[in-house]
Amino acid sequence: MPGGLVALLDDVAALAKLAAASVDDVAGAAGRAGAKAAGVVVDDTAVTPRYVVGLPPExxxxxxSKIAIGSLRNKLLFxxxxxxxxxxxxxxxxxPLLMIGGSYLCFEAAEKIWEALSGADHAEQVTTITDPAELEARQVSGAVRTDFILSAEIMAIALAELPGLSLLTRAAALVAVAxxxxxxxxxxxxxIVKMDDIGLHLSRRESASTRAIGRTLVRGMPILLTALSHIGVGAxxxxxxxxxxxxxxxxxxxTIPHLVHQLAEKCAHAVPLAGGAIEWLVTALGSALIGLCVGGLIVAVIHLLPKRGSKTEQHG
Structure with a gap:
């Protein structure tokens, strides 16, 4: 009996070590994958606040919370x-699927830029919605839809960093990343979106310096939120x-990717003290220019060409 108990304990210890090793594998894989997806995470953080700009603070x-739940559902269930x-x-x-999603992001951003320049803003549609619940549902739906593309990119980047692992380990690592x-x-x-409330709370404290910080937050947060909404479009x-x-x-x-890379490298070599930052900035601007061209083309096809066709029919 004692021998059997010792053998059982040995088996349990071996299983515990195996489980610990598996957890370490998953944690390490998730860390590597999450680091590679950090760029898209920054974009996701910048994009989301614009969906609550102008809505009741409470x-x-x-x-x-609803957008976060939708984001997690996007990642884990779909x-x-x-x-x-x-x-x-x-x-x-x-x-190809990622490129379709990327084209949708370009279209959505280019459409918002076109609306701002032309005055054909969806704000008119929003003001016609008198039911707060309907307006909230609309904002959440738009945010979750945009998040789906960003989440797909995050998960694809993360997955690319997990070669050679078992299916179960990859799945666990992706769950951890998600x-x-x-x-x-x-x-x-x-x-970010509640920073103004924090500032209001601080502005009522006894300390003069704390009140000054609070007032600065209250005055600055609307500007920051508006700026983030524009940064989100750029992202x-x-x-x-x-x-x-x-x-x-x-x-x-x-051809086009190499042109962007070569231009980024040349600009980085021209400013060696900040080469890494310059290379990143030029690559980002090149990517944005390509995205704006593709998005603008889609906007033209969807919005402008049908209008021209209807005008031609009227003149005919």
């Missing part, structure tokens, strides 16, 4: 299974253009 955190299945059965399909990034992104967004066109450039390289259409 509904900001509930709306952020993107994760499809990504794992495609990586095992049809890895060639991942890049949860960590969602909590991190929407936690930061929640703090969409940048990320979308970057996806398209990577897709072009994958399909052998390297």
């Amino acid at each position: 509904r900001e955190l509930p709306i952020i 993107i994760l299974p499809v990504a794992l299945a495609l990586s095992a059965l049809a890895p060639w399909a991942i890049t 949860v960590a990034i969602t909590v991190g992104v929407y936690g930061v967004v929640g703090v 969409m066109v940048w990320v979308g253009g970057g996806i398209l450039l990577h897709g072009m390289e994958a399909f052998g259409m390297r």
Whole structure:
């Protein structure tokens, strides 16, 4: 009996060590994958606050919570299974699907820029919605739809950093990445959108310096939120253009991506003290320019060409 108990304990210890090693593998893989997706995470953080700009302050955190739940649902219920299945059965399909998503991001950003320049803003549609619940549902739906593309990019980048691992380890690592990034992104967004309330609370304290900080936050947060809404549009066109450039390289259409890379390298060599930052900036601007061209083309096809066709029919 004692011998059997010792053997059982040995087996339990061996299983515990194996489980610990598996956890370490998952944690290490998730860390590597999450680091590679950091760029898109920044974009996701910049994009989201614009969906609560102009809405009642008491509904900001509930709306952020709904978007976060939708984001996690996107990652775990839809993107994760499809990504794992495609990586095992049809890895060639991942890049085209990402390019379609990138084109949608470019279109959405270019459409908002066109609306701002032309005055044909969706704000008119928003003001016609008198039901707060309907307006909130509209904002959440738009945010979750945009998040789907960004989440797909995050998960695809993360998946690319997990070669040679078992299917179970990859799945566990992607779950860890999805949860960590969602909590991190929407936690930061929640703090950003409630910073004015924090400032209001600080402005009522006894300390003069604390009150000054509070008043600065109260005055500055509307400006920051508006700026973030514009940064979010820029982030969409940048990320979308970057996806398209990577897709072009994958399909052998390297002329435009190489031009962007070469220009970034030349600019970096011209300013060696800040070479890395300059190279990143030029690459980002090149990606944004490609994204803006593609998005503008889609906007023209969807919005402008039909109008010209209707005018031609009227004149005819």
